Amino acid sequence: xxxxxxxxxSIPQESLSLLQQKLRxxxxxxxxxxxxxxxGAPLTDIRRLVARWSNGYDWRYHEAQLNTELPQFTxxxxxxxxxxxxxxxxxxxSDAEYAIPLLxxxxxxxxxxxxxxxxxxxxxxxxxxxxxxxxxxxxxxxxFSEAPRKKGFNLDQYAEVCNKLMLSLGYNEYVTQGGxxxxxxxxxxxxxxxxxxxxxxxxxxxxxxxxxxLGQPLSFLTMLFHxxxxxFNPQMQAGFDKTQKFMQSGSGYNAIxxxxxxxxxxSMADSPVGxxxxxxxxxxxCADGYAWDDDEVLTWISIYWFSRAGPTAAARIYYEVGGGNxxxxxxxxxxxxYTASIPHGISRFPGEVAILPKSWAKSNRKVVFxxxxxxxxxxxxxxxxxxxxxDLREMFGRGGPAFGVVKGRDGYNx
Amino acid sequence: xxxxxxxxxxxxxxxxSLLRQKLALVSLPDELEDAGWExGVPLADIRRLVDRWANGYDWRHHEALLNAELPQFTxxxxxxxxxTLNIHYIHKxSDTKTAIPLLxxxxxxxxxxxxxxxxxxxxxxxxxxxxxxxxxxxxxxxxFSKAPSKKRFDMDQYAEVCNKLMLALGYDEYVTQGGxxxxxxxxxxxxxxxxxxxxxxxxxxxxxxxxxxFTQPLDFLSMLINGLTAKEKEGxxxxxxxxxxxxxYSAExxxxxxxxxxSLADSPVGxxxxxxxxxxxWTDQYPWKDDEVLTWVSIYWFSRAGPAAAGRIxxxxxxxxPAKQMARFSAHESTSIPLGISRFPGEIVCFPKSWxKNLGKIVFxxxxxxxxxxxxxxxxxxxxGDLRDMFGQGGPAFGVVKGRNGYD
Numbered sequence: 001x002x003x004x005x006x007x008x009x010s011i012p013q014e015s016l017s018l019l020q021q022k023l024r025x026x027x028x029x030x031x032x033x034x035x036x037x038x039x040g041a042p043l044t045d046i047r048r049l050v051a052r053w054s055n056g057y058d059w060r061y062h063e064a065q066l067n068t069e070l071p072q073f074t075x076x077x078x079x080x081x082x083x084x085x086x087x088x089x090x091x092x093x094s095d096a097e098y099a100i101p102l103l104x105x106x107x108x109x110x111x112x113x114x115x116x117x118x119x120x121x122x123x124x125x126x127x128x129x130x131x132x133x134x135x136x137x138x139x140x141x142x143x144f145s146e147a148p149r150k151k152g153f154n155l156d157q158y159a160e161v162c163n164k165l166m167l168s169l170g171y172n173e174y175v176t177q178g179g180x181x182x183x184x185x186x187x188x189x190x191x192x193x194x195x196x197x198x199x200x201x202x203x204x205x206x207x208x209x210x211x212x213x214l215g216q217p218l219s220f221l222t223m224l225f226h227x228x229x230x231x232f233n234p235q236m237q238a239g240f241d242k243t244q245k246f247m248q249s250g251s252g253y254n255a256i257x258x259x260x261x262x263x264x265x266x267s268m269a270d271s272p273v274g275x276x277x278x279x280x281x282x283x284x285x286c287a288d289g290y291a292w293d294d295d296e297v298l299t300w301i302s303i304y305w306f307s308r309a310g311p312t313a314a315a316r317i318y319y320e321v322g323g324g325n326x327x328x329x330x331x332x333x334x335x336x337x338y339t340a341s342i343p344h345g346i347s348r349f350p351g352e353v354a355i356l357p358k359s360w361a362k363s364n365r366k367v368v369f370x371x372x373x374x375x376x377x378x379x380x381x382x383x384x385x386x387x388x389x390x391d392l393r394e395m396f397g398r399g400g401p402a403f404g405v406v407k408g409r410d411g412y413n414x
Numbered sequence: 415x416x417x418x419x420x421x422x423x424x425x426x427x428x429x430x431s432l433l434r435q436k437l438a439l440v441s442l443p444d445e446l447e448d449a450g451w452e453x454g455v456p457l458a459d460i461r462r463l464v465d466r467w468a469n470g471y472d473w474r475h476h477e478a479l480l481n482a483e484l485p486q487f488t489x490x491x492x493x494x495x496x497x498t499l500n501i502h503y504i505h506k507x508s509d510t511k512t513a514i515p516l517l518x519x520x521x522x523x524x525x526x527x528x529x530x531x532x533x534x535x536x537x538x539x540x541x542x543x544x545x546x547x548x549x550x551x552x553x554x555x556x557x558f559s560k561a562p563s564k565k566r567f568d569m570d571q572y573a574e575v576c577n578k579l580m581l582a583l584g585y586d587e588y589v590t591q592g593g594x595x596x597x598x599x600x601x602x603x604x605x606x607x608x609x610x611x612x613x614x615x616x617x618x619x620x621x622x623x624x625x626x627x628f629t630q631p632l633d634f635l636s637m638l639i640n641g642l643t644a645k646e647k648e649g650x651x652x653x654x655x656x657x658x659x660x661x662x663y664s665a666e667x668x669x670x671x672x673x674x675x676x677s678l679a680d681s682p683v684g685x686x687x688x689x690x691x692x693x694x695x696w697t698d699q700y701p702w703k704d705d706e707v708l709t710w711v712s713i714y715w716f717s718r719a720g721p722a723a724a725g726r727i728x729x730x731x732x733x734x735x736p737a738k739q740m741a742r743f744s745a746h747e748s749t750s751i752p753l754g755i756s757r758f759p760g761e762i763v764c765f766p767k768s769w770x771k772n773l774g775k776i777v778f779x780x781x782x783x784x785x786x787x788x789x790x791x792x793x794x795x796x797x798x799g800d801l802r803d804m805f806g807q808g809g810p811a812f813g814v815v816k817g818r819n820g821y822d
């Protein structure tokens with residue numbers, strides 16, 4: 001029986017010192033004239049952020065805020081073939097007696113931090129909408145969780161940790177919300193642990209499998225028609241173009257992390273500037289015009305810099321789940337192996353990096369909720385918490401398509 | 415008329431000191447149990463190299479050796495649309511006055527340093543083989559050359575710099591040797607400046623395309639009927655493996671070189687790992703000595719433009735899309751001058767011989783038993799032997815350069 005320990009983020013003074021020493025010695029590259037964002041994160045942005053990080057940014061202040069807002073814990077979770085990993089998580093209970101247990105699963109370069117704004121919204125009790133007990137896990141290798149020590153910590157293992165965590169908290173039935181790796185992991189959880197444990201799942205990173213002629217004839221014909229007459233559906237074309245652009249010119253990080261995460265890891269572990277640029281580029285490019293505040297960025301990235309396993313470990317998920325080569329990751333957006341019948345909800349944000357036709361997510365999932373939004377990008381829970389929360393409340397609330405999926409916990413007080 | 419300045423590598427004390435300070439603060443990552451080389455460079459290798467770099471490796475000693483062995487110069491070269499770039503190069507003349515002028519063009523993560531062992535062999539004069547005046551350029555953004563400051567410095571521009579350098583040195587006609595980016599650049603030189611200036615080209619990194627029914631009907635049919643030889647299959651499997659598992663560096667450099675550049679400019683250990691991985695993966699069991707690796711990487715660390723600039727060539731050539739990069743490598747460029755090929759089994763891209771037929775006017779094609787991607791550095795005798803055979807008396811490219819056949 002795993003034992004829970006309360007957790008307070010408390011970075012040793014030495015670590016803060018070392019960061020400062022490194023920042024003081026920061027060496028910057030040059031930049032081409034008028035490079036803008038074409039070649040990566042612009043030099044002025046990085047210089048400004050480094051200057052702030054080294055002078056003015058107050059980690060202790062933000063650390064204290066996080067500790068105040070987010071009740072955190074750690075516990076050992078045993079993973080088959082990998083021993084026990086000490087897992088860090090946020091666990092905030094609602095005041096509503098029968099709140100729905102919800103597991104929030106982040107991705108890369110995300111963390112438990114992404115759930116920060118969602119938490120107060122989801123846990124608020126009201127007669128007018130359901131509320132949730134929220135668990136935001138730090139995936140192994142991220143945040144303040146231990147990292148796997150052995151090779152082969154694959155999708156099933158991530159799913160296992162997540163499920164075991166919820167069970168150990170007494171949540172025998174629960175629902176999930178995830179984007180990025182969180183989508184891939186919660187989909188696996190739906191397959192492995194639904195409907196026994198996982199009763200419904202929601203995502204903001206829908207992905208999807210192209211329809212096949214035999215499987216989904218109408219969708220398939222629509223797709224063919226679209227390829228023959230792309231101007232007929234400019235919105236779908238725009239989606240494909242965006243996805244293609246991302247695959248062609250925005251996925252270098254994916255290629256290196258899926259093949260040589262250790263080689264890349266030496267830079268990430270040694271250079272806070274390098275780590276900052278690596279992540280900041282994604283924060284800006286993958287969000288939808290989100291007005292990042294410098295201190296916000298620095299807190300996000302400091303969580304990586306000060307993470308328990310160090311900044312190198314996080315990227316290994318790409319290698320392990322991607323099979324150590326660059327071919328497989330594209331497939332993961334689709335549905336390799338999925339035979340779950342539990343209700344699925346989708347929230348679509350226009351700034352997402354991959355936009356596929358809506359029908360592609362329906363091919364083998366029981367989609368009961370599908371809403372498009374006008375604004376928001378990849379980090380939906382962080383950029384548009386009100387919308388994400390609104391969608392979850394509607395999906396799980398009275399009259400909603402997934403109302404009452406968790407026995408005895410419909411989200412209300414009575 | 416550009417003027418030449420003699421150049422000695424003389425890294426400022428401040429730079430050495432900063433490197434030492436960074437190494438003293440180095441933070442190393444963890445590693446999975448039994449990771450070996452699967453996830454990238456092993457921790458034990460990096461630890462050992464970093465310790466040596468911080469304690470014991472003597473840059474000044476190696477700097478002095480390089481200055482003693484390799485006569486170096488800089489000169490301003492104007493490039494259309496890009497202003498003037500100050501270019502660093504080695505220029506070693508043979509005692510044979512009528513030696514053949516040869517331009518050696520490196521790639522990534524190479525540098526002028528790759529020509530180190532080739533230079534004494536090629537410039538050696540003898541009645542039994544031709545000799546060469548060797549120019550080893552530091553491409554813009556590499557070694558001690560300035561980097562371009564504007565966008566879109568592409569193959570045409572690299573070729574232009576190279577050609578202008580040779581002309582500025584009084585070599586109105588010359589030959590070239592190149593691998594990696596050096597292959598694409600010397601092919602561009604052959605295309606743009608041959609046969610007027612570039613008289614012949616030699617490569618150890620032949621690109622090429624599968625034969626099609628239209629370009630090489632017999633080879634195409636033969637491939638369909640007979641398939642590939644076991645050796646050819648193995649070569650293609652290695653290419654497949656390289657593309658699937660070894661091209662992350664190229665995908666990142668080809669799309670976000672600036673983002674990556676912050677790491678490479680700020681972390682010597684990050685730069686070391688990034689390059690060392692290829693020094694080992696791309697060579698054919700070359701017994702690297704730690705100091706050798708550190709000198710190679712130090713040239714990047716102390717480079718004039720800084721370590722971030724070198725990767726931009728990937729972006730420019732592919733216009734920000736890695737697929738386009740690969741297409742450029744395989745695309746056909748018409749050339750009419752004699753071409754020589756040396757094939758080394760450890761090369762990362764080993765296409766079947768029939769795929770090179772369209773590369774150009776192949777007059778020399780030799781396969782070797784050992785050696786990899788950095789052929790000039792790993793197998794200087796083999797490579798210089800091939801060049802001597804190609805350009806020597808009785809050879810298929812003898813006398814291509816008017817009045818300079820390589821003999822007294």
